[in-house]
Amino acid sequence: MSQDYEQLPMNWVGDWAGRRAALTPDKPAICDPDAGPPLTYAEMNERADRTGQWLMGALGLKPGERVAVLCRNRLELVDLYLACGKTGVVLAPLSFRLAAPELEDLLARIAPRAFLQEEALDELAEALTLPDSVAHRLRLDDAGGAWQRGPLAAPAKPANRPLAMRDPFLYIHTGGTTGKPKICPISHRQMTWNAIDILATSGGALGPQRELVTFPFFHVGGWNTLTPVYYAGGYSVILRQFDPGRALALISEQGISHFGAVEAMLQMMSAHPDFAAADLRTLEGITTAGASCSETTMRPWVARDIPVAQSYGLTEGGPSNFMLVTDGLDADTVWAQRHSIGQSMFHTDYRITDPEDGAPVKPGDTGVLEVRSPHAFDGYLDDTGRTANVLKPDGWIWTGDLARADAQGRVTLMGRADNVFVSGGENIAPEEVERVLTDYPGVKAAAVAGVADARWGQVPGALVVRTDPGVDARALTEHAEQHLARYKRPRHWRFVDAMPLTGAGKIDRKRVANILKQSE
Template sequence: MKQLEYAAPPPANVDVNAYRSLAALLEDSCRRFADKPAFASMGVTISFHQFEQLTAAFAGYLQNVLRLNKGDRVAVMLPNILQTPVAILGALRAGMTVVNVSPLYTAPELEFQLADAGADTIVVLENFMHTLLQALPGTPVRNVIVTQVGDLFPHPRRELVNFAVRRLGRKVPAWNLPSARRFERAIEEGALYLPADAALTGRDLAFIQYTGGTTGRPKGAMLTHANMVANVQQTAAWIGSRLEEGEETVVTALPLDHLFALTANLLVFLKLGGKNLLIPDPRDLASFVAQLRKNRFTAITGVNTLFRALLDAPGFDAACAANRGNLKLAVAGGMAMQREVAERWQAATGVPIVEGYGLTEAAPIVSANPADSAGFSGTLGWPLPRTEVAILDDAQRPVAPGILGEICVRGPQVMPGYWRAPEETAGAFTADGWLRTGDMGRMDEHGELSFVDRRKDIIVISGLKAYPAEIEEVVRRHPGVKEVGAVGVPDPRSGEAVALFVVKRDPGLEADALRRHCRAYLAPYMQPRHIEFREQLPMSPVGKVLRRMLRDQLRTP
C-alpha cells in the first residue's frame, strides 16, 4: 500500500514503551507530582501523594484480604466520584484486569457483562445495588464492595453528604446483601499491607472493555497495558507544549467507564500531573455549571450532546466569564461534532473544539486535529504518532484519496482481540493486520481523515446508499429540531426507506414543515418516508442516539 504524505504529521519519535505498565505510570506520576492536586469532587481534593496511598491500600486489600490472583477480573460500576480512579488504578496496581461497567446498565445487560468477563469482584455505588442484586445470581461474582458517594470525604462532610444522598435525595433504593463489604473498610484494612509487585508486563490485560458489536451482544475488547501506555504516550505527544505538566485542570464529565474519558482524562492527565475535576452527574446541568463557575479549568473533553447541553444551560455564560482566559483545550470525540455547536462553543469560550476519532478497540484514540487548531475543521485530523490509517474497499484493497471506504487502523494501541471470541476477533482484522473499524470515511491526499457513517447504519434505497449522519445533520439545521435519529425501515418498493425520530425544540413543529425542509436539502431518494415525534430518544451513556434501538422499536408491534 502506498504511504500517504501527511501535510501536518504529529511527531513520530514517541516512546510507546516508556512504562512497562499503567501501574508503573501511576507510581512515576505520584512520585513526581506528590504535592499537586490529582482529583477533585464536590469541593474535596486529594493530592497525588494521597492517591498513591489510596491505590496502594486498595491493591493491598485485593491481594491480601480478598486474596485475588493476578489477572482476576474486577468490575467497577461507579459514576465519576473519587472512589472511581482509586478502584481502577488500585485494581491495576494489584495486577487485576478491570471490567468497566456503566451504572446505567439494566440488570440483564449487567448480568451478561459480568458473566461473560468472569468477574470475581465488583465495586459498586450503593445507589445501583438494586440492579446488581437482580443480576447477581447469574454471575460468578463472589465479592461485592459497596461504597457511598462521600466515603473518601473528610469528616464530617462524609457523613453529611452520605446522609443527604441516602435520606434527603432519596437516591438509594432499598437493598440487602449481608456479605457485601464496605469500600471505606476495605481501604482501612488494605492500608495494613504493602501491595506486592504484580510483575506486570505490556502483554498483561489491563481492561476488558465492552463495546457494541456489528451483530449480537456486546464484545469485550482486550486492552493490554502496552496498548494503554502507547495511547497515553501518543496522546501526550499530540498535546505537545499546549499543556504544562503539573499545572492543568481537566473537566471530566464523560463517564470514566467510557474509554474516551478513561484514556484522555484519567490516564493522560495522570501522566501530565494534572487535576481531574470529576463531575458525578453531567445530566444535572445546574450542579455541573455551578462546578464550572467555582473551579478554574484549562481543559475539557466531551461529546456533541454534552457541549450543546452546556451551551443551552442557564448560567453557562457566567461560568465562561468566571473562567475567562484559563481554558486552553477543548476536545470532542465519541460521536460526530456538529459545526453549529462547535462555532457556538468557540464564540462562548474563545477556544475551538478540537475533534478526534477513535474506537474502543484502539484504546481508543486514532487521529485528531492539531491541539493548537485555530478553529473547528469538521474533519478528524491526522493519525496519531506510530499510527497507520488506511481506507479500504469491500475487497480490502486501498482506495484512492477522496474515495469512500472503510477506515482501517494499525498501531501499538490496537487490541489483540476480543475476550473469548475467536471468530469475532478473526472478522475484525484483515489478513495483513488492519483493524476493521466498521466506520466509513475518506482520506485526502494529505492524509486528513473524514468520517461519514457506520457501515451497519447505511440505508440502501433502490440500490443507492443514504448515510444517516448526513440526513441527521440536515434535519438538525431546522430551528424547530432539538434531536434526531435517522434509520432505515423495510419498504416493499425500494427495499429500505428513511424513517426519522425527532425531538422537538419548537412544540409547534409539524411533519409537513420538516418534509419541506428535507426536500430543500436532500436528494429525492433520501426523503423521509416516516416521521415520528418523540419526547426523547434512546441514548448511550455518552449521548449518542442508539439507532439500533430505534430500529428494534419499529420492528416491535
C-alpha cells in the same frame, strides 16, 4: 539473549500511581468535588497501595482475576483503577445505562471474583443474578464509609507487582453489529501507548493541564481522559455524572483548561440558563469524540473564543487514533477544519480502503477507515469469529467507518459501513433492539434504524409488522423499558403490513431508514 518486552514483567508497568508520586508527590492530582478537597499524587499513591493490599489480602485476588464494578465516576473508582494497575487484578466497569438482562450476560462472560456496587445504583444492582464466580460483594455507600473501613483500612505498604505490557488491565464492553455486546480486554500496552500517543500528538498540550472528566468510566473514554493527564502530572476533576449546570460551575471553580465531550453534552451546556454568564476564561479548548459534531453545536463555544476540535478512535483501535491539533492555528483555520477529525496520531498508521476489494482508495475518495498502532487491541474475549472480522493478520483494525482524506492527510468521517449507528456517543446495534421487539407477542417482524435528532445526532426508530392490531407504540415502549438501556429504546414508530426486503430476502435497511425519516 534477546528479550520480548511485551512479555517481560517490569516494575513500572501499571504503576501509574507510584511512578508519578515518586516524581511529583506534592502536586494536586485528583479532585472529586462530592468527596472532598483535591488529593496530591502522594496521597493517591497511598490510597492505591491500601486498595491493592485489600484486593490481594482481604479478597485474595490474583493477577488476571476480575473485579466488576457498577458505579458512577467517583474517587473510589480511581483508587480501584490505580490499585488494579499495581496488582494485575483486572477492572471490569459496567454501564449502569444497561438493563438487567444485558448486565447479567456481561457478568456471566466476565466471570468476576468480586462485585462492587454503588448505593445510588442499588435498585439495578439488586435486580441482578450474579454468576457463581462472585466470591466477594461490596456496597459503596454515598458517604464512603464502607471504603474507609475496607480498602483504605488495609496496610499502607507497597502493593506493586511486576507486570508485563501484554497483561490485561481492563475489560471494557462495547456495542457490536450482532447486538451482543463485545468485551475488549485492554492490555497495559494499549493504555500506555495510547497515553504516549495523545501526549506526543498534542505536543504535550493535553498533559499538564486542568481537565474536567465528563466521560463515564464504564467507557474506555473515561480512562482515556484521566490516564494521559495523570501520566503527565496534570490535574483531573471528576464529574460524578454528567450535569450541564454542574459542569459549567466546575469550569470556573476549578480553573478547568480542557474537557472532552460528545455532541449532546455540548448542546446541553450551551442551552443551559447559566451558559451566558458562566466564567469560561480558563477554558482553552474542547475535544469532541464519539461521532461527528455539527457546526451548529460548536458555534456557541467558538463565539466565546473557545476552540472546538474533533477527535476519533475506537476501543479496539486506540482508543484514540486521530486528533485535530489546534496548537499554532488561528481561530479561522480551526473553524475551517471543523468537520475534520484531523491527522492520524503520531504513532498511528491509517489507510482508507475500498469496501469491496480492500484496495486503498485515492485521496478524496470515500472508503472504509482502517488503523494500525501499538495501542491496538489483541482481540475480543472468547470471540475469535468477530475478532477475525476486525483485527487483520498484519495488524490493521477495520473500523467500519466510512471516511475520506484530503491531500494533506486530514480525514473526515462520512458514515458507517455496517448497520451500527451512534446516539449521543453510544453505539446501537439494530439487531439487538429488533430481537427484543420481536419477542413481544403480536409482533411478526421489526427493523431498526437511526433517525436524525438535533440533540443526540441519531435516535432509534422502529418499523414493525404486527399480527395483533392491538399492539401499539405504548406497549412496545413499555416492553423495551424492561429489556433495553434508555438510549436503545425506539423514539419513532411506524407500523407497516410488510417489511421491505432486498432481492436476497434480507431486510432492506436503506428503505427502512427512508420510511422512518418520512414518518418524523
